[in-house]
Amino acid sequence: METQNTFERLLITGAAGGLGRVLRSRLKPFSRTLRLSDITPVDAGTNEEAIVCDLADKNAVDALVQGCDAIVHLGGVSVERPFEEILEANIKGVFHIYEAARRNNVKRIIFASSNHAIGFYKQSEHIDALVPRRPDGYYGLSKAYGEEMASFYFDRYGIETVSIRIGSCFPTVKDRRMMHTWISERDLTELIRCGLFTPEVGHTIVYGVSNNKDTWWDNHCAAKLGFVAQDSSEIFRDDVERQPMPAASDPVSVYQGGVFTAAGPFEGE
Helix, strand or coil, rough: CCCCCCEEEEEEEEEHHHHHHHHHHHHHHHHEEEEECCCCCCCCCHHHHHHHEECCHHHHHHHHHCCCEEECCCCCCCCCCCCHHHHHHHHHHHHHHHHHHHHHCEEEEEEEEEEHCCCCEEECEEEEECCCCCCCCCHHHHHHHHHHHHHHHHHHHHHEEEEEEEEECCCCCHHHHHHHHHHHHHHHHHHHHHHHHHCCCCCEEEECCCCCCCCEEHHHHHHHHCCCCCCCCCHHHHHHHCCCCCCCHHHHHEEHHHHHHHHHCCCCC
């Protein structure tokens, strides 16, 4: 993987989350200073800055983005939750990020979208990133909204975004569904690098997925970024296939979004 010190200051939102903790050290070579942000405190290391910020607070987000050259936007609620919770961090939050980018002349954003923006496609379907969205819940709706926000801010203001529909980024594959959706930490880092440094991406939607033997996604749109996945879920197949087979009618066996398609409603919470 080639390293580049292109940016003076790169902002990572959601730095205290699962992906943020993984990517923090991996993205460090891409900037002289990493600005780390989350709604909970993050300890800053060498060549790092840490800022507590609520994405639902427009003024706080504006201050957060000041002085940054690019943004890797991982922040927000990362699971299916009641709409009111999704609204604050994922919908208001992404709007505030793009408005702050506009006001502070930030021209490149990596948006952590999700496979749940297309989760109601069936596992029998093979799709690319250009198909109509079929979100599988409020979380998926928020990611579909974020992709549209990215498209609008490119067309109106020239802010370029690579929206990565992340599949499943974990150290190991946990189940049969993840055999199709898994992306290694190494491949996700490389995909983000390509998204940050490739010229003239406009708004590009790609799938965050490794070179898995069986996949539901045609990732040809990632070719314009020069991304080539190095890893595959095949190394986990023997362990996964020892697990009990879920029922054919189980959402985890039917839809690409798996259990997210059946989560909620959240009445009474």
